[in-house]
Every structure is written in structure tokens, then in C-alpha cells.
Amino acid sequence: MALECVAVLGWGDSGSSASGLVFNGVRNSNRTPRKCVCRGGFSGLSGHSVIKSADNQNTGKSSNVNDVPGKLCKDLISLPKPLTVADFTVTPNDGTKVRISFKGLPGSFSEDAALKAYPKCETVPCDEFEDAFKAVELWLADKAVLPIENSSSGSIHRNYDLLLRHRLHIVGEVQLAANFCLLALPGIKADQLKRVLSHPQALASSDIVLTQLGVARENVDDTASAAQYVASNGLRDAGAVASARAAEIYGLNILADRIQDEPDNITRFLVLARDPIIPRTDKLFKTSIVFTLDEGPGVLFKALAVFALREINLTKIESRPQRKRPLRVVDDSNNGTAKYFDYLFYIDFEASMADPRAQNALGHLQEFATFLRVLGCYPMDATL
């Protein structure tokens, strides 16, 4: 019995950070000459592989430089080295740039969140939230950073729905305090402005200042798009609510800083990736799940009790209609048949999936949930 080695190496992800080993297999085979299929600059497998010279490939004789007197290989250094255990570790933060997709233009707060999580990253702006998901699924980006909730305007429902429709995993969260600035073309004063453009959340959060100015408000897709629009169209009667970084990128002046009504306007973003991370217990982890329940009195109470019983703190609960099953038909002996809206419940709780309490709670929930999916288990962001 001979050994056949097949190594498929060099895991490229569209020129970005992750480069490492995808698969490395050594298997037994009854067939003769042993094939080494190597890609991406490596060849050879520790221990077992034999590199053949061109001369003896047809004869099937073994090739060992020690068998060929006086013909010692001159460029031993250039020969491929056997893999070591270090080759099996993919290190995305080794200086090569991790690519992060986000919705918006450069200078948006979502890009700030991506840069907070990965300061050296290369950001990948996307038109829509769904494009940011797809960019990761299609390996155009390594991760996506998307807003999920805001301290003043609440949940970003679109992203809850997309989490379920796509199969990415939550691998992190980022809390970002957005500082809204009023921007305009250089030389323009605040009292010259007739309208102000921005993301609806930024406009709503800057209500006091905008009301004082008496300007009309115009919604655009993101704060940086507002700045870009004012700048590229040379609008002298329009301002933008956006970040100081957007002012710099698009060449606008900051007329007023910190114009948000609430001093702390915090947005929580999720970091999504193709693969989950390994849950740990040596630091604070959070787990996000989504589930559905049967109809009946106290079922949601029972679902929440699986966490309360184990002293697991819940940090967020959200319900969304089930699009594919919008109504549930229930028998009602008095009035015939009743119809109820059917919901998906999203819960974030403070425990790692490596913690037996979390495993038991989910095992318990699974006994009566009609559907349950773990969206991700990730380190908590306690910084601002």
C-alpha cells in the first residue's frame, strides 16, 4: 500500500487578507506513483511526500538527492519546504488588509464602525445592506459591518430580516457613538441654508438644531452620500448632517459640531463572516439566536424562562413577522377559526456557547421551539 498525497493549498480570497491552508489530505491508495498536487507556492507534506525529479518520473524510481553522487541539488534553499504547524494558522491581522463591506459611501458612520473593529482594514462600500451580505458570500469581502440598532431610533429591521435570509455568522459587535456635524460648502453660513440632507436617523436625531435653523429636511441613503451630494453639486443653499471625516473627504466645512439632541447617540453594529468563531469563556461573550414558537398561553414566557432559570441576562429581544407564514390559523370553539400574526423572535443573551448554561438553555428551548437558529456567538463590545 502506498501513500497518495493531495494538497490543495493557497486559500486566496480575492487578493485580501486570508491566505492559508484550505485542505490538506494524505490518504492511502493502492495505486502507484504518488501524486502531489500543490497550488499556491507550497508543495510537499511533512513526513510523507517525496518530490520527484523530471528524470525519474517515468521510471517510477524513487528520487532522493543522496542517491545521485555528485549531483547534489544546488538551490536547496529554493526547494519547497514541508509544511509546519504554523502553516495551518490563518492570521487575518498579520498586516495584510482584511476587507470589510458596509452600506454607504466612504465617510459614513458604518465605515467608522468598520474602522473601529479593524483599524487597518480595507473598506468595501456597498449600495444596499444586501450587497454587503453578498460581498462576503461571494468572497469580495472578508466580513460585513452592518447597523442593527440605535439608541434613539431602535432596531434596523431590514438587517434582522437579512440575517435570516443569508447564512453569514455574527462574529462581533461594534458600538459607535455618532457625532453629527452640520456641513456646508466652504464660505457658506448656516443662515444661508434652506435645506439639509442626511440619513433619516441623523436628521431625526438632530431635530432641535434643524428646527432652530428652519430648514427643510431631505432623506438620502447615508450621511456621507449627503455630504458627497452637496459637494459634487456645489449646492450653496443645502447642508448635510454627517461626520467630521465626511467633511474632510468631500471638502466641506463644519458649521456646527455635536448637533445631536441626545449627547450619546449610539449605534450597535454587527460584524458578519462566512464562518463562525470558536466561542470562549475567558472573556465576555454574547450569543444571538432566532426562533419561532407554537401558539398558546405563556409560550413566550416559557421561552424566556429557559434563560431566567439559568441566570442568563438577555440584552435584546426583537420580533419580526414571518413573511413566509404571516398568519397562524387557530381553532376557537366559540367563534370558529381565529387568525394570528406569526412571529420570529430574535434574542441576544450574555453567555458564550462554550458555557454549559447557554447550551442547556438552548437545549431546553429546542424542546418546544418550532425553529431555532444560532446566529452567532461573539465577544461583547463594551467600549465607546
Ligand SMILES: O=C(O)C(=O)C[C@]1(C(=O)O)C=C[C@@H](O)C=C1
Ligand atoms: O448614514 C450613515 O452614515 C450610516 O452609517 C448609517 C447609520 C444608520 O443606518 O443608522 C448609522 C449610524 C448613524 O447613527 C446614522 C446612520
